Amino acid sequence: MALLDPVNSALRRVPAWPVYICALLYAGWLFWLGVTGGLGADPVKKLEHAYGEAGLYLLIAGLCVTPLRRFAGLNLMKFRRAIGLACFFFITVHLLTWAVLDVQRLDRVWADIVKRPYITVGMAGFVLLLPLAVTSNNWSVRRLGPLWTKLHKLVYPAAILGGVHYVMLVKGWQVRPLVFLAIVVFLVALRYVPRRRSRQAGTTRVARP
């Protein structure tokens, strides 16, 4: 752990706000490419998928923060809120792209949510993320106390739903969505690795992959 101390203290000087700026710039750049013909023959699908995928990457990044601290001693805790909110932002624009640019009609959007299992699953994941996004501020953390930690465990089922959503929407059994889902399940499973008896006995702990 001492090995990463200089890294951790250097990270303490890095602000979290560039995460938001990068998320906005990336989303805006993709949209601009779509408008100007830079996303190829089917820009709606490409944009939809790119936003959704960015959301999944950020879900995974967010889920990595705690295990990295626990098993590797790397402290990225100060970036976790920004990662989470950026993730929520991408999943929201993913949803909007699907509803507004792809499906285009509110009645069909609703019909799809009710009738199509992969959309129901994706939508359920989004709904689970809503209270987390709303309570991602210092006031809520103080106000909710221990309940806040409990509430934010909703990100586990949400992430798994997101991974399942991806596996379900492709034709056939494709590798990439399955890898995404496997990573998400692995990261959630890490939460259930039993705690060591003594936190000080750091040198004797069993190495985890």
Next chain:
Amino acid sequence: MAYRWKNDLTDRDVTDEAVYLNRRQLLAGAAAGVGLAGIGSRATAAELEPTSWEDVTSYNNYYEFGTGKDDPAKYAHRLTVEPWSVQIDGLVDSPGSYAFEDIMAKMTVEERIYRFRCVEAWSMVVPWNGFELADLLEMAGVQSGAKYVAFETALRPDEMPGVARPVLDWPYVEGLRLDEAMHPLTIMATGIYGRDIPNQNGAPLRLVVPWKYGFKSIKSIVRITLTEDEPPTSWNKANPREYGFYSNVNPEVDHPRWSQASERVIGTGLFARRQDTLMFNGYADEVGALYAGMDLTKNF
């Protein structure tokens, strides 16, 4: 016997090289074609604006080269298409291996501008060059017991990076009922826009059945077998609940995971409106009779 079906558009509308390299000019050309052609009953030029060469040849589903839409354009150049031969066997009078050149020497190639509707709810318009499958089958001599035609795509692990993964049960196979195969709309395509068909589109010869979802139009065919029984088909084997043997374009029968009532038209941009999907992809007048009396929700 070629030319059993006629487009209302002629090849003059599309084959000019300067035109097809630029879609906007092409649209203008097609619009001019309407004025010249005047009457057009079922396939008016207004409906059938051919998709640009670039989109037709860069946005493909050909899982042998990968599941991404741009994978075929990236990797299909590895496919050796010369020499090529097609095994024609089963219930035919003259079974055997037919060299591609020998087939082409006997066939009449014509242009067919068809709608192309993917099961994923997107569509294109493709100006194919090809010959009627019926002519090829007649060349081999269809025996009276034959009721179906089975097709098989080449399987070349050295040239096809996608087959290393069991996304589907390789080789890709498809099938048609004999009357569907003999229908004048059913062609074997060997070109697009008057050029040799690019590898990513199924070189050197592929099936095109315009009233069925795109995956029925099997690419890079190495074998055609006339059979008595309904042959297995790849997507049906992979997921029988989602993909039937017939797979006719039908806006009223949804895919279990998405609606088939409308489609995104490739090449129309980020803000384009969806287009309503037509029964039998707009070819109901020509092929509706083939399915008279059949329950299309069961025989999907």
